[in-house]
Amino acid sequence: MFSANTYQSRRDQLKKDLGSGLVLFLGNNDLGMNYPGNTYHFRQDSSFLYFFGIDKPGLAAIIDIDANREILFGDDLSMEDIVWMGTMPSIKQLGAQVGVQETLQFRRLAGVVKNARKSGQSIHFLPPYRDANKLLLKDLLNIPLPKLKEAASVPLIRAVVDQRSVKSAEEIAEMERALRTTGHMHTAAMREAQIGTSEAALAGLVTGVAVAGGGNLSYPVILTTDGQILHNHHHHHTLEKGRLLLGDFGAETAMHYAGDITRTFPVDRKFTTKQREIYEIVLDAEVHAIATLKPGITYQSVHLEAALRMAEGLKKLGLMQGDMQEAVQLGAHALFFPHGLGHMIGLDVHDMEDLGEQYVGYDETVQRSTLFGTAYLRLARQLQPGFVLTVEPGLYFIPQLIDQWKRKKMFEQFINYPALKKYRDFGGIRIEDNVLITKDGHRVLGDPIPKTVADVEALRS
Ligand code: GLY
Numbered sequence: 001m002f003s004a005n006t007y008q009s010r011r012d013q014l015k016k017d018l019g020s021g022l023v024l025f026l027g028n029n030d031l032g033m034n035y036p037g038n039t040y041h042f043r044q045d046s047s048f049l050y051f052f053g054i055d056k057p058g059l060a061a062i063i064d065i066d067a068n069r070e071i072l073f074g075d076d077l078s079m080e081d082i083v084w085m086g087t088m089p090s091i092k093q094l095g096a097q098v099g100v101q102e103t104l105q106f107r108r109l110a111g112v113v114k115n116a117r118k119s120g121q122s123i124h125f126l127p128p129y130r131d132a133n134k135l136l137l138k139d140l141l142n143i144p145l146p147k148l149k150e151a152a153s154v155p156l157i158r159a160v161v162d163q164r165s166v167k168s169a170e171e172i173a174e175m176e177r178a179l180r181t182t183g184h185m186h187t188a189a190m191r192e193a194q195i196g197t198s199e200a201a202l203a204g205l206v207t208g209v210a211v212a213g214g215g216n217l218s219y220p221v222i223l224t225t226d227g228q229i230l231h232n233h234h235h236h237h238t239l240e241k242g243r244l245l246l247g248d249f250g251a252e253t254a255m256h257y258a259g260d261i262t263r264t265f266p267v268d269r270k271f272t273t274k275q276r277e278i279y280e281i282v283l284d285a286e287v288h289a290i291a292t293l294k295p296g297i298t299y300q301s302v303h304l305e306a307a308l309r310m311a312e313g314l315k316k317l318g319l320m321q322g323d324m325q326e327a328v329q330l331g332a333h334a335l336f337f338p339h340g341l342g343h344m345i346g347l348d349v350h351d352m353e354d355l356g357e358q359y360v361g362y363d364e365t366v367q368r369s370t371l372f373g374t375a376y377l378r379l380a381r382q383l384q385p386g387f388v389l390t391v392e393p394g395l396y397f398i399p400q401l402i403d404q405w406k407r408k409k410m411f412e413q414f415i416n417y418p419a420l421k422k423y424r425d426f427g428g429i430r431i432e433d434n435v436l437i438t439k440d441g442h443r444v445l446g447d448p449i450p451k452t453v454a455d456v457e458a459l460r461s
C-alpha cells in the first residue's frame with residue numbers, strides 16, 4: 001500500500017475535477033468457483049485500489065463532495081471468520097491507513113445512498129462489470145440492470161481516466177517491480193523449453209515465478225505453439241521440433257500493478273531461415289515503434305507505421321505485393337496482423353478497460369477505425385508523459401482466416417495467396433514490451449529480456 005497521503009491526494013483531485021455530487025465506489029467480493037466457499041483468487045477492483053488502496057473483499061466507499069465527507073463501509077470480522085480465515089485490522093484501522101476517518105457497517109450504505117437520492121444529489125458511479133455489484137447497484141439506485149452501464153457517470157469516468165492514465169513515480173517503481181518478475185518468468189521459460197517439454201509444465205513454471213514474486217499473474221498465461229491464436233489459453237501441446245513457442249504472460253505485484261511481455265522463440269535452439277525472416281520483420285516493427293514514442297504523437301499513427309513496416313517486410317518475402325501504403329490503408333495487412341499495436345497498462349493489464357476504451361484510448365480527435373484489425377486498436381490517442389503502454393506487433397498465419405479471405409477473393413492485388421501455402425503451419429510471432437512516455441521521449445520499463453535473434457539463441461544454447 002502507498003502512504004495515506006497518496007490516496008488522500010488522489011481523492012482530493014477527484015473532488016476538484018467533479019466539483020459536486022456523491023461518488024460511490026464498490027469494491028469486489030469473493031466469488032465461488034463451484035460452490036460459494038470455494039472461491040476464485042480474490043482480486044480487488046482497480047479503481048477502488050487506486051482511490052482507497054484496501055485489498056480486501058466486502059468494502060464500499062463514498063466521497064460526498066458536497067458535504068466534504070469520505071466514508072468507508074465494511075464489517076469487522078466475526079469470531080467465526082477469525083477462526084477459519086485469521087484476523088485482520090478493523091475497518092476503522094484500514095480506513096486510517098488510507099486517510100479515511102469515517103467508517104460505517106456495510107448495511108448502512110443503502111441508507112446513505114437513499115438519503116442522497118432523496119435530496120436530489122447526483123450520484124456518480126463507474127460501469128460495473130461483476131454481477132454481484134450490478135445487483136447491488138440496481139438495488140441501491142433503482143436502475144434496471146440493462147440500463148446500469150449507460151447510467152454510469154461519464155464525468156467520473158473521465159476524471160478517473162485522467163488520473164489513472166498518468167503514472168506517478170511510485171507507480172512506475174511498482175511497475176518496474178512487476179516487470180522484473182515478468183522478466184524472470186520469461187527467461188525461466190526460455191531456459192527450460194525443449195523438445196518434449198509440455199506447454200503445461202512451462203505454464204506452471206511461469207505461474208510459480210509470478211506467485212513467488214509476491215503477487216500473481218496479471219492475466220491468464222498464453223504459452224503455446226499455436227501462437228496464431230491470439231489469446232490461446234490452452235496448454236495441451238508437447239513442444240515439437242520445428243515449432244515456434246509464443247509466450248505472452250506477466251506478473252502483477254502484491255499491489256496489483258501489471259507487467260505484460262511477449263516473447264517468441266523456436267523450440268529448436270536456433271531459428272530456421274523461414275522463422276528468422278518473419279521474426280526479424282516483427283522485431284524491426286517493434287524496435288522502430290518504440291523508438292518513435294514521445295509525447296504528442298498519436299498511438300494510431302504508431303500502429304499504422306508498424307503495420308506498414310511489417311507489410312513492406314512481407315512484400316520483400318513475396319507474401320504481399322503492390323502498394324503497401326494502399327494495402328495498409330485498406331486493411332489488407334490485417335490478414336497477418338489482426339490486432340492493435342498495444343494498450344495502456346497499469347493496475348489492469350488492459351488498463352481501465354472496464355471504464356470503456358472510448359474514454360481510455362480514444363478522444364474527440366481520434367476516431368476508431370471500422371476496418372478489421374485496426375478496429376481492435378485499444379489505444380489510439382495522443383501520448384502524454386506518464387502514460388505506460390505496451391508495444392506488441394505480431395505476424396500470424398491463421399489457416400482459417402487465410403482460407404476465408406482467399407475464398408472471398410479479398411485483397412488479391414495485395415496478397416500472394418499461393419505463396420502462403422508454405423506458411424499454413426507456421427504459427428505466430430508477437431514481441432511485446434512495456435514503455436513509459438517521458439517528458440521528451442520514452443523509457444522501456446524493466447530489465448532487458450532477450451529479443452534479438454542472437455540474444456534469444458544465446459540464452460537457448
Ligand atoms: N497480454 C494480452 C493482451 O495484451 O491482450
Ligand code: MN
Pocket residue numbers: 260343390392432
Ligand atoms: Mn498486451
